[in-house]
Amino acid sequence: MSNPAPVLRFAPSPTGLLHVGNARTALYNALFARQQGGIFILRYDDTDLARSTAEFADAIAEDLDWLGIPPDRVEHQSKRTDRYDAAMEKLKAIGRLYPAYETEEELETKRLSRRRRNLPPLYDRAALALTDTERAQLEAEGRRPHWRFKLDGRHVVWDDMVRGRCDVDTATLSDPVLVREDGSYLYTPTSVVDDIEMGVTHVVRGEDHVTNTGVQIEIIEALGAVPPTFAHHNLLTLPSGEGLSKRLGHLSLRALREAGEEALAVASLAVLTGTSLAVEPVADLDALAARLDFAKVSRAPARFDPTELSALTAATLHHLPYAAVAARLAASGIGGGEPFWLAVRGNLATLADAAKWWCVVEGPLAPVVAPEDADFLNLAAGLLPEEPWDNEVYPRWIAAVKPAAGRSGRALFHPLRLALTGEESGPELKALLPLIGRAKAGVRLRGRSA
Ligand code: GLU
Secondary structure, three states: OOOOOOEEEEOOOOOOOOEHHHHHHHHHHHHHHHHHOOEEEEEEOOOOOOOOOHHHHHHHHHHHHHHOOOOOEEEEHHHOHHHHHHHHHHHHHOOOEEEEOOOHHHHHHHHHHHHHOOOOOOOOOHHHHOOHHHHHHHHHOOOOOEEEEOOOOOEEEEEEOOOEEEEEEHHHOOOOEEEOOOOOEOHHHHHHHHHHHOOOOEEEEEHHHHHHHHHHHHHHHHOOOOOOEEEEEOOEEOOOOOEOOOOOOOOEHHHHHHOOOOHHHHHHHHHHOOEOOOOOOOOOHHHHHHHOOHHHEOOOOEEOOHHHHHHHHHHHHHHOOHHHHHHHHHHOOOOOHHHHHHHHHHHOOOOOHHHHHHHHHHOOOOOOOOHHHHHHHHHHHHOOOOOOOOOOHHHHHHHHHHHHHOOOHHHHHHHHHHHHHOOOOOOOHHHHHHHHOHHHHHHHHOOOOO
8 A cells, every 4th residue: 555645744833933943844844745745734833822923823824935835734723622622531531641730839849859859850740649539629729730641651762754763761751731720732732633633644843842752652652643753853043053033033034035035045045054965056946855855964953154045045046047036027017028037147146136237228327438438339339230139139249349449358348338237247248238229229328318
Protein backbone atom coordinates (compact mmCIF):
# COMPACT_ATOMS: atom_id res chain seq x y z
CA MET A 1 0.00 0.00 0.00
CA SER A 2 1.35 3.43 -0.83
CA ASN A 3 1.86 5.92 1.98
CA PRO A 4 -0.87 8.54 2.38
CA ALA A 5 -0.04 12.06 1.17
CA PRO A 6 1.96 13.89 3.84
CA VAL A 7 0.11 16.44 5.96
CA LEU A 8 2.12 19.30 7.46
CA ARG A 9 1.14 22.23 9.57
CA PHE A 10 2.50 25.56 10.66
CA ALA A 11 1.03 26.50 14.03
CA PRO A 12 1.82 30.08 14.97
CA SER A 13 0.16 31.94 17.80
CA PRO A 14 -1.28 35.18 16.40
CA THR A 15 0.36 37.29 19.07
CA GLY A 16 2.81 39.24 16.90
CA LEU A 17 4.26 39.63 13.43
CA LEU A 18 6.12 36.67 11.94
CA HIS A 19 9.91 37.00 11.88
CA VAL A 20 12.38 35.21 9.64
CA GLY A 21 12.74 32.41 12.19
CA ASN A 22 9.00 31.77 12.01
CA ALA A 23 9.30 31.98 8.22
CA ARG A 24 11.93 29.24 8.34
CA THR A 25 9.49 26.93 10.13
CA ALA A 26 6.61 27.84 7.81
CA LEU A 27 8.76 27.30 4.71
CA TYR A 28 10.19 23.99 5.90
CA ASN A 29 6.65 22.74 6.32
CA ALA A 30 5.18 24.22 3.14
CA LEU A 31 8.13 23.30 0.92
CA PHE A 32 8.37 19.77 2.28
CA ALA A 33 4.64 19.38 1.55
CA ARG A 34 5.26 20.73 -1.96
CA GLN A 35 8.22 18.42 -2.51
CA GLN A 36 6.28 15.36 -1.34
CA GLY A 37 2.90 16.18 -2.91
CA GLY A 38 1.37 16.74 0.51
CA ILE A 39 -0.84 19.41 2.04
CA PHE A 40 0.07 22.39 4.18
CA ILE A 41 -2.21 23.55 6.97
CA LEU A 42 -2.04 26.94 8.69
CA ARG A 43 -3.24 26.29 12.22
CA TYR A 44 -3.70 29.29 14.43
CA ASP A 45 -2.58 28.46 17.93
CA ASP A 46 -5.01 31.04 19.28
CA THR A 47 -6.26 29.56 22.54
CA ASP A 48 -4.59 32.38 24.45
CA LEU A 49 -7.50 34.74 23.91
CA ALA A 50 -5.91 37.54 25.88
CA ARG A 51 -2.87 37.79 23.58
CA SER A 52 -4.21 36.57 20.22
CA THR A 53 -5.68 39.13 17.84
CA ALA A 54 -7.50 38.97 14.49
CA GLU A 55 -5.09 41.61 13.14
CA PHE A 56 -2.07 39.42 13.82
CA ALA A 57 -3.90 36.40 12.35
CA ASP A 58 -4.58 38.38 9.15
CA ALA A 59 -0.99 39.60 9.06
CA ILE A 60 0.26 36.00 9.26
CA ALA A 61 -1.95 34.93 6.33
CA GLU A 62 -0.75 37.95 4.37
CA ASP A 63 2.90 37.15 5.12
CA LEU A 64 2.50 33.54 3.99
CA ASP A 65 0.87 34.75 0.76
CA TRP A 66 3.73 37.16 0.24
CA LEU A 67 6.27 34.37 0.76
CA GLY A 68 4.38 32.37 -1.87
CA ILE A 69 3.18 29.64 0.49
CA PRO A 70 -0.55 30.21 1.01
CA PRO A 71 -1.96 27.32 3.07
CA ASP A 72 -4.15 24.59 1.60
CA ARG A 73 -6.31 24.73 4.71
CA VAL A 74 -6.77 27.05 7.70
CA GLU A 75 -7.74 25.95 11.21
CA HIS A 76 -8.35 27.88 14.42
CA GLN A 77 -7.72 26.15 17.72
CA SER A 78 -10.09 28.56 19.44
CA LYS A 79 -12.96 26.90 17.54
CA ARG A 80 -12.08 23.37 18.56
CA THR A 81 -12.53 23.38 22.34
CA ASP A 82 -15.06 20.53 22.23
CA ARG A 83 -12.44 18.31 20.62
CA TYR A 84 -9.95 19.06 23.39
CA ASP A 85 -12.62 18.53 26.06
CA ALA A 86 -13.38 15.09 24.61
CA ALA A 87 -9.72 14.09 24.55
CA MET A 88 -9.20 15.24 28.15
CA GLU A 89 -12.18 13.15 29.27
CA LYS A 90 -10.55 10.18 27.60
CA LEU A 91 -7.29 10.78 29.47
CA LYS A 92 -9.16 11.15 32.75
CA ALA A 93 -11.01 7.89 32.12
CA ILE A 94 -7.74 5.97 31.73
CA GLY A 95 -6.19 7.62 34.76
CA ARG A 96 -3.62 9.70 32.85
CA LEU A 97 -5.05 13.12 33.69
CA TYR A 98 -5.40 13.98 37.36
CA PRO A 99 -6.61 17.00 39.31
CA ALA A 100 -4.11 18.94 41.38
CA TYR A 101 -4.95 21.78 43.72
CA GLU A 102 -1.68 23.43 44.69
CA THR A 103 -1.48 27.18 44.25
CA GLU A 104 1.48 28.73 42.46
CA GLU A 105 2.90 29.78 45.87
CA GLU A 106 2.60 26.26 47.27
CA LEU A 107 4.35 24.86 44.21
CA GLU A 108 7.12 27.42 44.57
CA THR A 109 7.62 26.46 48.23
CA LYS A 110 7.89 22.80 47.21
CA ARG A 111 10.42 23.63 44.48
CA LEU A 112 12.56 25.60 46.93
CA SER A 113 12.50 22.87 49.51
CA ARG A 114 13.58 20.27 46.93
CA ARG A 115 16.37 22.53 45.73
CA ARG A 116 17.62 22.87 49.33
CA ARG A 117 17.83 19.08 49.47
CA ASN A 118 19.68 19.06 46.12
CA LEU A 119 16.78 17.44 44.36
CA PRO A 120 15.60 18.54 40.91
CA PRO A 121 12.55 20.84 41.22
CA LEU A 122 10.08 18.23 39.99
CA TYR A 123 6.43 18.09 40.98
CA ASP A 124 6.09 15.50 43.75
CA ARG A 125 2.73 14.12 42.56
CA ALA A 126 1.18 14.79 45.96
CA ALA A 127 -2.17 15.33 44.21
CA LEU A 128 -2.15 11.70 43.05
CA ALA A 129 -2.30 10.57 46.67
CA LEU A 130 -5.35 12.65 47.58
CA THR A 131 -8.38 10.66 48.76
CA ASP A 132 -11.89 11.47 47.54
CA THR A 133 -12.63 13.07 50.90
CA GLU A 134 -9.55 15.27 50.76
CA ARG A 135 -10.44 16.38 47.25
CA ALA A 136 -14.00 17.16 48.29
CA GLN A 137 -12.64 19.17 51.19
CA LEU A 138 -10.34 21.21 48.95
CA GLU A 139 -13.23 21.91 46.58
CA ALA A 140 -15.42 22.90 49.50
CA GLU A 141 -12.71 25.43 50.43
CA GLY A 142 -13.30 26.96 46.98
CA ARG A 143 -10.24 25.46 45.26
CA ARG A 144 -10.52 24.50 41.59
CA PRO A 145 -8.14 21.94 40.14
CA HIS A 146 -5.69 22.25 37.33
CA TRP A 147 -5.06 18.99 35.49
CA ARG A 148 -1.78 17.21 35.08
CA PHE A 149 -0.81 14.47 32.64
CA LYS A 150 0.71 11.48 34.42
CA LEU A 151 3.95 10.74 32.62
CA ASP A 152 5.19 7.18 32.27
CA GLY A 153 8.67 8.30 33.20
CA ARG A 154 10.52 6.45 30.46
CA HIS A 155 12.92 7.06 27.63
CA VAL A 156 10.83 8.36 24.74
CA VAL A 157 12.79 7.78 21.57
CA TRP A 158 12.20 8.96 18.01
CA ASP A 159 14.12 9.21 14.78
CA ASP A 160 14.28 12.93 14.01
CA MET A 161 14.67 13.97 10.37
CA VAL A 162 17.15 16.68 11.41
CA ARG A 163 18.67 15.46 14.65
CA GLY A 164 18.71 11.70 14.11
CA ARG A 165 17.89 9.52 17.12
CA CYS A 166 16.45 11.58 19.96
CA ASP A 167 15.83 10.42 23.50
CA VAL A 168 13.92 12.34 26.14
CA ASP A 169 13.77 10.81 29.61
CA THR A 170 10.36 11.86 30.88
CA ALA A 171 11.32 10.69 34.38
CA THR A 172 13.32 13.91 34.57
CA LEU A 173 10.21 16.05 33.92
CA SER A 174 7.29 17.17 36.05
CA ASP A 175 3.89 15.87 35.06
CA PRO A 176 2.83 18.68 32.71
CA VAL A 177 -0.25 20.78 33.37
CA LEU A 178 -2.59 20.43 30.39
CA VAL A 179 -5.64 22.31 31.68
CA ARG A 180 -5.56 25.44 33.80
CA GLU A 181 -7.72 26.09 36.83
CA ASP A 182 -10.13 28.18 34.73
CA GLY A 183 -10.54 25.30 32.25
CA SER A 184 -8.37 26.89 29.54
CA TYR A 185 -5.81 24.76 27.72
CA LEU A 186 -2.08 24.99 27.56
CA TYR A 187 -0.37 24.57 24.21
CA THR A 188 0.54 20.88 24.58
CA PRO A 189 -2.90 19.17 24.63
CA THR A 190 -4.38 21.30 21.84
CA SER A 191 -1.39 20.70 19.62
CA VAL A 192 -1.42 16.95 20.23
CA VAL A 193 -5.18 16.55 19.68
CA ASP A 194 -5.03 18.57 16.46
CA ASP A 195 -2.02 16.70 15.13
CA ILE A 196 -3.87 13.43 15.67
CA GLU A 197 -7.26 14.54 14.34
CA MET A 198 -5.90 16.46 11.35
CA GLY A 199 -3.81 13.46 10.34
CA VAL A 200 -0.54 15.38 10.57
CA THR A 201 2.18 13.06 9.32
CA HIS A 202 5.21 15.30 9.86
CA VAL A 203 5.75 17.81 12.65
CA VAL A 204 8.47 20.22 11.58
CA ARG A 205 9.35 22.89 14.12
CA GLY A 206 12.15 24.57 16.01
CA GLU A 207 14.51 22.68 18.27
CA ASP A 208 13.13 24.58 21.25
CA HIS A 209 10.34 21.98 21.15
CA VAL A 210 12.49 18.85 21.54
CA THR A 211 11.59 18.32 25.21
CA ASN A 212 7.90 18.94 24.46
CA THR A 213 8.11 16.18 21.90
CA GLY A 214 9.01 13.64 24.58
CA VAL A 215 5.88 14.61 26.50
CA GLN A 216 3.71 14.86 23.39
CA ILE A 217 4.64 11.38 22.18
CA GLU A 218 3.52 10.01 25.56
CA ILE A 219 0.18 11.83 25.26
CA ILE A 220 -0.33 10.78 21.63
CA GLU A 221 0.23 7.16 22.60
CA ALA A 222 -2.02 7.47 25.66
CA LEU A 223 -4.76 8.67 23.29
CA GLY A 224 -4.23 5.52 21.22
CA ALA A 225 -2.63 7.22 18.22
CA VAL A 226 0.65 6.72 16.38
CA PRO A 227 3.16 9.59 16.67
CA PRO A 228 4.00 11.50 13.48
CA THR A 229 7.52 11.87 12.14
CA PHE A 230 9.37 14.77 13.77
CA ALA A 231 11.96 17.23 12.46
CA HIS A 232 13.40 19.84 14.82
CA HIS A 233 15.39 22.45 12.97
CA ASN A 234 17.99 24.80 14.40
CA LEU A 235 16.91 28.34 15.22
CA LEU A 236 17.88 31.55 13.45
CA THR A 237 19.37 34.39 15.49
CA LEU A 238 20.18 38.05 14.94
CA PRO A 239 23.70 38.76 13.59
CA SER A 240 24.69 39.41 17.23
CA GLY A 241 23.68 35.86 18.15
CA GLU A 242 20.68 37.07 20.15
CA GLY A 243 17.54 34.96 19.70
CA LEU A 244 14.74 36.31 17.51
CA SER A 245 11.70 37.63 19.33
CA LYS A 246 8.25 38.13 17.87
CA ARG A 247 7.40 40.33 20.81
CA LEU A 248 10.37 42.61 20.20
CA GLY A 249 9.60 42.75 16.47
CA HIS A 250 13.00 41.38 15.37
CA LEU A 251 13.43 40.90 11.61
CA SER A 252 9.71 40.81 10.89
CA LEU A 253 8.64 39.76 7.41
CA ARG A 254 6.54 42.92 7.29
CA ALA A 255 9.59 45.14 7.83
CA LEU A 256 11.70 43.22 5.32
CA ARG A 257 8.93 43.53 2.73
CA GLU A 258 8.61 47.26 3.37
CA ALA A 259 12.38 47.62 2.99
CA GLY A 260 11.98 46.20 -0.53
CA GLU A 261 13.47 42.76 0.07
CA GLU A 262 12.25 40.16 -2.40
CA ALA A 263 10.06 37.40 -0.96
CA LEU A 264 12.02 34.79 -2.88
CA ALA A 265 15.29 36.07 -1.43
CA VAL A 266 13.88 36.07 2.10
CA ALA A 267 12.58 32.54 1.56
CA SER A 268 15.91 31.34 0.15
CA LEU A 269 17.93 32.80 2.99
CA ALA A 270 15.48 31.66 5.68
CA VAL A 271 15.63 28.11 4.30
CA LEU A 272 19.30 27.81 3.39
CA THR A 273 21.01 29.66 6.25
CA GLY A 274 22.27 27.19 8.83
CA THR A 275 22.42 24.28 6.40
CA SER A 276 25.28 22.79 4.43
CA LEU A 277 23.55 23.94 1.22
CA ALA A 278 25.01 26.94 -0.64
CA VAL A 279 23.06 30.19 -0.33
CA GLU A 280 22.40 31.28 -3.92
CA PRO A 281 19.48 32.79 -5.82
CA VAL A 282 16.78 30.36 -6.89
CA ALA A 283 14.39 30.76 -9.82
CA ASP A 284 11.26 29.99 -7.82
CA LEU A 285 9.93 28.18 -4.75
CA ASP A 286 9.77 24.87 -6.60
CA ALA A 287 13.52 25.07 -7.08
CA LEU A 288 13.94 25.87 -3.39
CA ALA A 289 11.63 22.98 -2.42
CA ALA A 290 13.72 20.65 -4.58
CA ARG A 291 16.85 21.63 -2.63
CA LEU A 292 15.30 21.25 0.83
CA ASP A 293 16.89 18.35 2.68
CA PHE A 294 16.44 18.02 6.43
CA ALA A 295 19.58 15.92 6.72
CA LYS A 296 21.59 18.99 5.65
CA VAL A 297 20.22 21.27 8.37
CA SER A 298 22.88 21.89 10.99
CA ARG A 299 22.48 21.49 14.71
CA ALA A 300 23.85 24.84 15.89
CA PRO A 301 21.85 28.09 15.86
CA ALA A 302 22.48 30.11 12.69
CA ARG A 303 22.86 33.87 12.27
CA PHE A 304 20.55 35.57 9.80
CA ASP A 305 22.41 38.40 8.13
CA PRO A 306 20.30 41.25 6.67
CA THR A 307 23.29 42.43 4.58
CA GLU A 308 23.41 39.05 2.92
CA LEU A 309 19.67 39.38 2.33
CA SER A 310 20.02 42.66 0.42
CA ALA A 311 22.67 41.10 -1.83
CA LEU A 312 20.43 38.09 -2.40
CA THR A 313 17.45 40.32 -3.21
CA ALA A 314 19.50 42.04 -5.90
CA ALA A 315 20.88 38.76 -7.25
CA THR A 316 17.36 37.29 -7.28
CA LEU A 317 16.00 40.26 -9.26
CA HIS A 318 18.86 40.05 -11.75
CA HIS A 319 17.65 36.60 -12.81
CA LEU A 320 13.91 36.96 -12.37
CA PRO A 321 11.88 36.21 -15.51
CA TYR A 322 9.38 38.85 -16.64
CA ALA A 323 6.39 36.62 -15.87
CA ALA A 324 7.37 36.62 -12.19
CA VAL A 325 7.17 40.42 -11.92
CA ALA A 326 4.74 41.49 -14.65
CA ALA A 327 1.81 42.01 -12.27
CA ARG A 328 3.89 43.97 -9.74
CA LEU A 329 5.34 46.22 -12.48
CA ALA A 330 1.87 46.88 -13.85
CA ALA A 331 0.58 47.67 -10.35
CA SER A 332 3.28 50.34 -10.04
CA GLY A 333 2.32 51.85 -13.39
CA ILE A 334 5.51 50.59 -15.06
CA GLY A 335 5.12 49.70 -18.74
CA GLY A 336 7.58 48.59 -21.35
CA GLY A 337 6.77 44.90 -21.04
CA GLU A 338 9.43 42.24 -21.18
CA PRO A 339 11.98 44.32 -23.16
CA PHE A 340 11.97 46.95 -20.42
CA TRP A 341 12.32 44.33 -17.68
CA LEU A 342 15.19 42.56 -19.42
CA ALA A 343 16.88 45.92 -20.01
CA VAL A 344 16.81 47.06 -16.38
CA ARG A 345 16.67 44.01 -14.09
CA GLY A 346 20.47 43.72 -13.90
CA ASN A 347 20.67 47.24 -12.45
CA LEU A 348 18.19 46.85 -9.63
CA ALA A 349 18.92 46.66 -5.91
CA THR A 350 15.19 46.44 -5.16
CA LEU A 351 12.18 46.30 -7.46
CA ALA A 352 11.35 49.89 -6.56
CA ASP A 353 14.43 50.94 -8.56
CA ALA A 354 12.60 49.86 -11.72
CA ALA A 355 10.39 52.95 -11.35
CA LYS A 356 13.40 55.19 -11.71
CA TRP A 357 14.38 53.54 -14.99
CA TRP A 358 10.81 53.70 -16.20
CA CYS A 359 10.88 57.47 -15.64
CA VAL A 360 14.10 57.58 -17.66
CA VAL A 361 12.43 55.73 -20.51
CA GLU A 362 9.13 57.60 -20.34
CA GLY A 363 10.47 61.05 -19.59
CA PRO A 364 10.28 63.88 -19.51
CA LEU A 365 13.83 64.20 -18.29
CA ALA A 366 16.35 66.96 -18.50
CA PRO A 367 19.31 65.62 -20.48
CA VAL A 368 22.80 66.31 -19.20
CA VAL A 369 24.83 67.91 -21.99
CA ALA A 370 28.30 69.37 -21.41
CA PRO A 371 28.93 72.44 -23.63
CA GLU A 372 31.90 70.75 -25.30
CA ASP A 373 29.69 67.80 -26.32
CA ALA A 374 26.77 69.77 -27.76
CA ASP A 375 27.94 69.67 -31.40
CA PHE A 376 28.79 66.01 -31.19
CA LEU A 377 25.35 65.21 -29.74
CA ASN A 378 23.60 67.24 -32.46
CA LEU A 379 25.52 65.28 -35.05
CA ALA A 380 24.53 62.02 -33.36
CA ALA A 381 20.88 63.13 -33.30
CA GLY A 382 20.98 63.69 -37.05
CA LEU A 383 22.29 60.16 -37.55
CA LEU A 384 19.52 58.38 -35.64
CA PRO A 385 18.19 55.69 -38.01
CA GLU A 386 14.69 55.98 -39.37
CA GLU A 387 11.99 53.96 -37.65
CA PRO A 388 10.86 51.19 -37.36
CA TRP A 389 13.50 50.24 -34.83
CA ASP A 390 14.55 46.78 -33.84
CA ASN A 391 16.98 45.54 -31.19
CA GLU A 392 19.96 46.17 -33.42
CA VAL A 393 19.28 49.88 -33.91
CA TYR A 394 21.90 50.95 -31.36
CA PRO A 395 24.92 49.18 -32.93
CA ARG A 396 23.81 50.42 -36.36
CA TRP A 397 23.60 53.98 -35.06
CA ILE A 398 26.96 53.78 -33.28
CA ALA A 399 28.56 52.40 -36.45
CA ALA A 400 27.44 55.58 -38.23
CA VAL A 401 28.22 58.04 -35.37
CA LYS A 402 31.72 56.80 -34.60
CA PRO A 403 33.44 57.62 -37.93
CA ALA A 404 31.39 60.78 -38.43
CA ALA A 405 32.36 62.17 -35.01
CA GLY A 406 35.85 60.75 -34.89
CA ARG A 407 35.24 59.73 -31.28
CA SER A 408 35.56 56.36 -29.57
CA GLY A 409 35.51 54.81 -26.10
CA ARG A 410 34.31 56.93 -23.20
CA ALA A 411 34.38 60.16 -25.24
CA LEU A 412 31.87 58.55 -27.59
CA PHE A 413 29.61 56.67 -25.20
CA HIS A 414 29.51 58.77 -22.04
CA PRO A 415 27.97 61.94 -23.51
CA LEU A 416 25.39 59.78 -25.29
CA ARG A 417 24.41 58.13 -22.01
CA LEU A 418 24.23 61.45 -20.14
CA ALA A 419 22.06 63.00 -22.82
CA LEU A 420 19.75 60.03 -23.31
CA THR A 421 19.29 59.04 -19.65
CA GLY A 422 20.51 61.94 -17.52
CA GLU A 423 22.51 59.34 -15.56
CA GLU A 424 26.21 58.52 -15.21
CA SER A 425 25.59 54.81 -15.45
CA GLY A 426 22.79 52.35 -15.88
CA PRO A 427 21.37 49.65 -18.13
CA GLU A 428 22.90 49.07 -21.55
CA LEU A 429 22.01 51.79 -24.03
CA LYS A 430 21.50 49.06 -26.62
CA ALA A 431 18.45 47.92 -24.66
CA LEU A 432 17.27 51.38 -23.55
CA LEU A 433 17.40 53.20 -26.88
CA PRO A 434 14.58 51.25 -28.58
CA LEU A 435 12.45 51.79 -25.47
CA ILE A 436 13.10 55.55 -25.47
CA GLY A 437 12.25 55.75 -29.18
CA ARG A 438 13.44 58.00 -31.97
CA ALA A 439 11.46 61.14 -31.19
CA LYS A 440 12.46 61.44 -27.52
CA ALA A 441 16.05 60.39 -28.22
CA GLY A 442 16.40 63.13 -30.85
CA VAL A 443 15.07 65.84 -28.55
CA ARG A 444 17.28 64.78 -25.61
CA LEU A 445 20.40 64.63 -27.79
CA ARG A 446 19.66 68.20 -28.86
CA GLY A 447 19.73 69.18 -25.21
CA ARG A 448 16.04 69.60 -24.55
CA SER A 449 13.72 67.93 -22.10
CA ALA A 450 11.69 64.99 -23.39
N1 GLU B 1 2.59 27.72 18.59
C1 GLU B 1 3.75 26.89 18.76
C2 GLU B 1 4.98 27.72 18.42
O1 GLU B 1 4.86 28.65 17.64
C3 GLU B 1 3.63 25.68 17.84
C4 GLU B 1 4.67 24.69 18.03
C5 GLU B 1 4.41 23.45 17.20
O2 GLU B 1 4.67 23.51 16.00
O3 GLU B 1 3.94 22.47 17.74
O4 GLU B 1 6.02 27.50 18.95
